[in-house]
Amino acid sequence: MRCPPAWQLRLLPPWGPAAPGRLLPVACVWAPAGRAPGSLSPLAGLRPARLWGAGQALLGGFGAPRRWRSCCWGGGLGGSRGGAGLARLLGLWAPAPGRCGAFAGPGAPRLPRAGFPGRPAATAWAGSEAWRRGPAAPPGDDRRLRPAAAGLSEARKLLGLAYPERWRLAAAVGFLTMSSVISMSAPFFLGKIIDVIYTNPTVDYSDNLTRLCLGLSGVFLCGAAANAIRVYLMQTSGQRIVNRLRTSLFSSILRQEVAFFDKTRTGELINRLSSDTALLGRSVTENLSDGLRAGAQASVGVSMMFFVSPNLATFVLSLVPPVSIIAVIYGRYLRKLTKVTQDSLAQATQLAEERIGNVRTVRAFGKEMTEIEKYASKVDYVMQLARKEAFARAGFFGATGLSGNLIVLSVLYKGGLLMGSAHMTVGELSSFLMYAFWVGVSIGGLSSFYSELMKGLGAGARLWELLEREPKLPFNEGVILNEKSFQGALEFKNVHFTYPARPDVPIFQDFSLSIPSGSVTALVGPSGSGKSTVLSLLLRLYDPVSGTISLDGHDIRQLNPVWLRSKIGTVSQEPILFSGSIAENIAYGADNPSSVTDEQVQRVAEVANAVAFIRNFPQGFNTVVGEKGVLLSGGQKQRIAIARALLKMKQPVRWMLKMSTLFKKL
Numbered sequence: 001m002r003c004p005p006a007w008q009l010r011l012l013p014p015w016g017p018a019a020p021g022r023l024l025p026v027a028c029v030w031a032p033a034g035r036a037p038g039s040l041s042p043l044a045g046l047r048p049a050r051l052w053g054a055g056q057a058l059l060g061g062f063g064a065p066r067r068w069r070s071c072c073w074g075g076g077l078g079g080s081r082g083g084a085g086l087a088r089l090l091g092l093w094a095p096a097p098g099r100c101g102a103f104a105g106p107g108a109p110r111l112p113r114a115g116f117p118g119r120p121a122a123t124a125w126a127g128s129e130a131w132r133r134g135p136a137a138p139p140g141d142d143r144r145l146r147p148a149a150a151g152l153s154e155a156r157k158l159l160g161l162a163y164p165e166r167w168r169l170a171a172a173v174g175f176l177t178m179s180s181v182i183s184m185s186a187p188f189f190l191g192k193i194i195d196v197i198y199t200n201p202t203v204d205y206s207d208n209l210t211r212l213c214l215g216l217s218g219v220f221l222c223g224a225a226a227n228a229i230r231v232y233l234m235q236t237s238g239q240r241i242v243n244r245l246r247t248s249l250f251s252s253i254l255r256q257e258v259a260f261f262d263k264t265r266t267g268e269l270i271n272r273l274s275s276d277t278a279l280l281g282r283s284v285t286e287n288l289s290d291g292l293r294a295g296a297q298a299s300v301g302v303s304m305m306f307f308v309s310p311n312l313a314t315f316v317l318s319l320v321p322p323v324s325i326i327a328v329i330y331g332r333y334l335r336k337l338t339k340v341t342q343d344s345l346a347q348a349t350q351l352a353e354e355r356i357g358n359v360r361t362v363r364a365f366g367k368e369m370t371e372i373e374k375y376a377s378k379v380d381y382v383m384q385l386a387r388k389e390a391f392a393r394a395g396f397f398g399a400t401g402l403s404g405n406l407i408v409l410s411v412l413y414k415g416g417l418l419m420g421s422a423h424m425t426v427g428e429l430s431s432f433l434m435y436a437f438w439v440g441v442s443i444g445g446l447s448s449f450y451s452e453l454m455k456g457l458g459a460g461a462r463l464w465e466l467l468e469r470e471p472k473l474p475f476n477e478g479v480i481l482n483e484k485s486f487q488g489a490l491e492f493k494n495v496h497f498t499y500p501a502r503p504d505v506p507i508f509q510d511f512s513l514s515i516p517s518g519s520v521t522a523l524v525g526p527s528g529s530g531k532s533t534v535l536s537l538l539l540r541l542y543d544p545v546s547g548t549i550s551l552d553g554h555d556i557r558q559l560n561p562v563w564l565r566s567k568i569g570t571v572s573q574e575p576i577l578f579s580g581s582i583a584e585n586i587a588y589g590a591d592n593p594s595s596v597t598d599e600q601v602q603r604v605a606e607v608a609n610a611v612a613f614i615r616n617f618p619q620g621f622n623t624v625v626g627e628k629g630v631l632l633s634g635g636q637k638q639r640i641a642i643a644r645a646l647l648k649m650k651q652p653v654r655w656m657l658k659m660s661t662l663f664k665k666l
């Protein structure tokens with residue numbers, strides 16, 4: 001462990017008579033360096049409160065199945081954090097003051113309750129100095145995800161999302177083409193009708209007119225049906241894309257190493273999962289569909305304009321480039337703005353998530369108004385950005401609307417001149433105007449497609465980073481030890497460790513610890529001295545900077561982390577339950593929770609001495625525990641967490657009976 005020059009960590013020899021077959025308690029304590037090991041009587045001078053403070057208990061799953069080995073991590077000074085640890089529970093059971101039976105089995109020798117005589121000095125060093133020495137990253141610093149390189153590749157990725165839906169989308173594009181062709185042929189035929197009416201008004205044209213109108217109605221009906229099918233196909237494939245995106249993102253987030261979560265805030269991730277995916281999804285689905293439709297209509301419209309009057313069409317199209325320049329500038333601006341807006345929204349969500357999640361603390365300190373103000377200032381900033389976006393959008397759409405109208409006006413002007421010189425009929429001019437109108441509407445559609453696409457790219461920049469981030473620690477690969485020869489001997493050898501979030505603050509320097517197979521070890525030390533960190537390293541939530549941690553002589557870096565963790569049962573200092581029923585929470589400990597029977601759940605709950613209070617609830621095992629188990633007491637949560645860990649450990653009945661006796665005394 002991290003040691004000041006005057007202190008060092010000693011692994012004390014087993015205390016008490018070592019009866020054959022019994023588990024031997026071994027405690028790690030801090031002792032002044034000046035003292036010779038021999039002069040330090042095991043745990044001598046340690047105050048009782050120490051071991052029973054808040055602690056993290058490791059329910060040993062290592063070694064021979066019948067053995068029960070564990071470390072109870074001594075709690076903070078004065079039992080900080082409310083003494084909610086399993087060690088505290090065990091302390092209640094200890095029959096005589098000064099004796100510890102932590103997991104050693106009822107008949108095993110017990111450790112005295114431990115305390116630190118030099119408490120203030122130890123606290124000053126272990127707690128506050130760690131903060132004083134080097135806050136490399138201030139608390140709460142989330143070190144935002146790097147902005148990803150924008151560009152074409154992002155647009156390609158965005159379109160790549162739609163790839164699995166290609167057949168549906170292809171069908172949708174087919175229907176889109178059909179409906180667009182029909183819509184776009186309308187002006188041509190309407191022009192023909194006008195010509196029928198105007199060419200020779202004296203002749204009876206009603207038959208011709210009726211036939212033409214009926215024919216066109218049938219064609220329009222087909223166009224409407226094709227359009228409806230296109231909308232349905234696009235919408236459903238859109239939702240499928242968003243679903244897939246959310247699932248992949250959630251999976252990618254959960255695979256990240258724990259250090260990633262130390263630096264990234266939950267609210268930010270939640271915002272990415274909900275808001276950013278929706279934005280990105282919309283930009284490749286509804287938006288893509290509308291964009292394709294607008295693009296198809298615009299190109300058909302332009303072709304038809306050339307077909308009807310190449311002269312007038314060339315004149316009109318010369319007006320388009322200036323409008324496109326405005327669109328490009330606007331698009332770039334919008335893309336940047338969206339990135340900032342989504343980040344600010346993520347910060348606001350983060351604040352709301354944290355404060356709502358800890359509403360009891362907020363209430364206890366009477367900070368409601370302060371928190372409301374904080375949140376209001378965050379959303380006000382989002383609002384300012386939204387105002388900027390609205391301003392840009394207003395300018396852009398105003399400009400494009402004006403250009404559209406000016407184009408139509410210039411068509412009328414130029415067309416009128418052409419008609420005057422007999423280069424155009426009234427029907428042709430009407431058709432041309434309708435096509436110009438369609439093209440105008442389609443360009444409007446294209447500009448909103450473009451702005452939504454830019455927003456999607458802005459939101460996507462962060463999502464790609466998350467989706468493509470490779471976890472720094474392997475997720476489910478590596479060696480799996482042979483269960484038969486597996487013993488569970490643990491060794492920490494010359495371990496140096498700093499948390500990635502605070503690389504300048506060493507937690508362990510040259511830390512060595514050996515825990516033989518079949519032994520019970522209690523780690524005792526001041527708050528912040530690194531007891532829980534030992535467990536985190538053992539679970540391979542983090543890798544040491546140097547040195548090795550080995551299990552039966554195998555470096556745990558070579559082992560499959562999922563397998564390794566499956567061998568370790570834990571009840572944490574602050575046991576976290578998931579919202580759901582008690583039974584679901586207990587079953588969570590099993591490899592396959594859906595296959596856990598009611599009897600199994602009941603059995604482990606009995607062993608953990610949880611059945612009595614569970615039965616007192618009207619709904620028994622189906623009682624809902626609330627978010628993070630908020631509807632239960634601290635002790636009840638602990639017992640459910642113990643039952644959950646027991647289910648994971650798959651121990652034989654005899655062992656369970658022993659444990660049951662132990663927990664009944666707690």
Ligand SMILES: Nc1ncnc2c1ncn2[C@@H]1O[C@H](COP(=O)(O)OP(=O)(O)OP(=O)(O)O)[C@@H](O)[C@H]1O
Pocket residue numbers: 054055073074075076077080126127130262499500501502507525526527528529530531532533534573
């Ligand atoms: N995720 C983290 N990132 C950065 N520093 C951390 C992290 N977790 C713990 N620390 C720091 O590492 C040190 C050791 O913490 P650890 O939780 O191991 O202490 P502990 O001995 O279990 O304390 P306690 O008895 O209070 O539970 C502390 O200084 C703590 O602030």
Ligand SMILES: [Mg+2]
Pocket residue numbers: 055056073531532533573
């Ligand atoms: Mg701890």
